[in-house]
Amino acid sequence: MKYQICSRCIYDTNIPNILFDSKGVCSYCAQIEELNEKFPNDERGKEKLNGLISQIKKDGKNKKYDALIGVSGGCDSSYLMHLMTKKYGLRLLAVHFDNTWNSTIATENIHNLTDCLGIDLYTYVVDANEFDDIIVSFLKAGVKDIETPTDIGLATTMNMAAEKYGIKYKIDGHSFRTEGIAPMDWIYMDAKYIKSVHKVHGKLKIKTFPNLWLYKQIKWMIFSRIKSIRPLYYLNYDKENAKKILSEEYGWKWYGGHHLENRTAAFFHSYFFPKRWNIDFRIAGYSAYCRDGRMTREEALSLMEQEPHMEQGLLDYYKKRLNLSDDDFTNLMHLPKKNYTDFKTYKKTFEKLRPFFYLMAKFDLIPWSFYIKYTKPHKYSE
Incomplete structure (x- = not known):
C-alpha cells in the first residue's frame, strides 16, 4: 500500500488493517464515529447517563453499594470515582487488581481518593511469583x-x-474519545490465550491468577446480570481539567503518561512496544485528541517525535524483578516474532457467538467495544 496518513487523525499505513475513504479519513476514525453515534456526549448523553444513574440507585436500594468501579490510580478511574460520588451520589465499592507491580504513585493515588471520598476498597492480590x-x-x-x-x-x-x-453494575473509566481504538493486532486478550501461552512457556502452576474463562463470563452476564457501564462515553470529558481537579482536591499525582501508573504497563508502553516492535502506542491517544478537536494533527505529530516517557531505573527494575540477566533480556527482545493467532484463543468462538454478544452489548452486559472489536472476523496483519 502506498504511504498515506489520515486526513483527520495521525494514523497512517503503518497501522494494521487500515483503510481510507475518498476523503482520506481512516477506518479507525469511522469506528470512532460509530461509537460517537451510539454514545453521544451532548444533551442526549447527559439524559441517558442520568437515567442510568437513577436505575443504579433504584437497584442498589437496601444494599451497601450501588455499583463498583475498577481503579488503578490512573486519571480516568480516579476522576470517575470523584464524579460518581460527588456529583451523582453513588455509593461505590472501589475494586483493584494488584498484579504486585504498582508504582508508589498509583498506590498513593488510590488510597488518597478512597480515603477522601469514604469509599471502601476491595483488592485482589495475585501471587507475585506466579504473575x-x-x-x-x-x-x-x-x-x-x-x-x-x-x-x-x-x-x-x-x-x-x-x-x-x-x-x-460495574463502572469503568474507559473513554474512546481520549484513548481511541487500538488495532487488535496490537492488543489481543482472552483467557484461553493466556493459558495457551503459559502452558508452552510457563514454569509455575497457575493457582491465584483470576482468569476470565468464557463460562464464567457467560454466567456473570446471563445469571448474575452484571451490567458494564462506561459513564465517560456520555460526558464531554476533559482529561487535562480532570487532572487539575484531582490534584487540587485529593493530592493526586500524574505519573508521566497514559497507562504508566503500573510498572508492567510502563515497560510495555515506554520500552517494549517502541523498541521490540517499533510501535509507539501514544499514537492512539494523540489521534483520539485530534478526532475530538483537542489537538491539531501538527501538534500530535510533533509530540510523536519526542521519546516516550520512561521512569528512571524502570528497565533495571524490570530485569531484576524477573531474574533476567542482561543477556537473557537481550535474547528475549530478539526472539522470532509471533502473534496471538499462533496460540489457542476464543477468537473463533467469539465470532460464532456474534449474535449472542450483540444482545449482550445491547443490554449493557458487555462493553460495546468488545462486540465491535472481538466478534468480527479478523485477519492478522503486521
Whole structure:
C-alpha cells in the first residue's frame, strides 16, 4: 500500500488493517464515529447517563453499594470515582487488581481518593511469583500482548467482587474519545490465550491468577446480570481539567503518561512496544485528541517525535524483578516474532457467538467495544 496518513487523525499505513475513504479519513476514525453515534456526549448523553444513574440507585436500594468501579490510580478511574460520588451520589465499592507491580504513585493515588471520598476498597492480590512467571511466558512466546494478564485480571476481579457483594453494575473509566481504538493486532486478550501461552512457556502452576474463562463470563452476564457501564462515553470529558481537579482536591499525582501508573504497563508502553516492535502506542491517544478537536494533527505529530516517557531505573527494575540477566533480556527482545493467532484463543468462538454478544452489548452486559472489536472476523496483519 502506498504511504498515506489520515486526513483527520495521525494514523497512517503503518497501522494494521487500515483503510481510507475518498476523503482520506481512516477506518479507525469511522469506528470512532460509530461509537460517537451510539454514545453521544451532548444533551442526549447527559439524559441517558442520568437515567442510568437513577436505575443504579433504584437497584442498589437496601444494599451497601450501588455499583463498583475498577481503579488503578490512573486519571480516568480516579476522576470517575470523584464524579460518581460527588456529583451523582453513588455509593461505590472501589475494586483493584494488584498484579504486585504498582508504582508508589498509583498506590498513593488510590488510597488518597478512597480515603477522601469514604469509599471502601476491595483488592485482589495475585501471587507475585506466579504473575511474574506469566509475564516471562509471554516474553518467551514472542508476542505483543504482554499486558493481557493485567487487563484480564482486573476484568475478572471486578466480576468476582460484584458477585460477592451482590452488585449489579460495574463502572469503568474507559473513554474512546481520549484513548481511541487500538488495532487488535496490537492488543489481543482472552483467557484461553493466556493459558495457551503459559502452558508452552510457563514454569509455575497457575493457582491465584483470576482468569476470565468464557463460562464464567457467560454466567456473570446471563445469571448474575452484571451490567458494564462506561459513564465517560456520555460526558464531554476533559482529561487535562480532570487532572487539575484531582490534584487540587485529593493530592493526586500524574505519573508521566497514559497507562504508566503500573510498572508492567510502563515497560510495555515506554520500552517494549517502541523498541521490540517499533510501535509507539501514544499514537492512539494523540489521534483520539485530534478526532475530538483537542489537538491539531501538527501538534500530535510533533509530540510523536519526542521519546516516550520512561521512569528512571524502570528497565533495571524490570530485569531484576524477573531474574533476567542482561543477556537473557537481550535474547528475549530478539526472539522470532509471533502473534496471538499462533496460540489457542476464543477468537473463533467469539465470532460464532456474534449474535449472542450483540444482545449482550445491547443490554449493557458487555462493553460495546468488545462486540465491535472481538466478534468480527479478523485477519492478522503486521
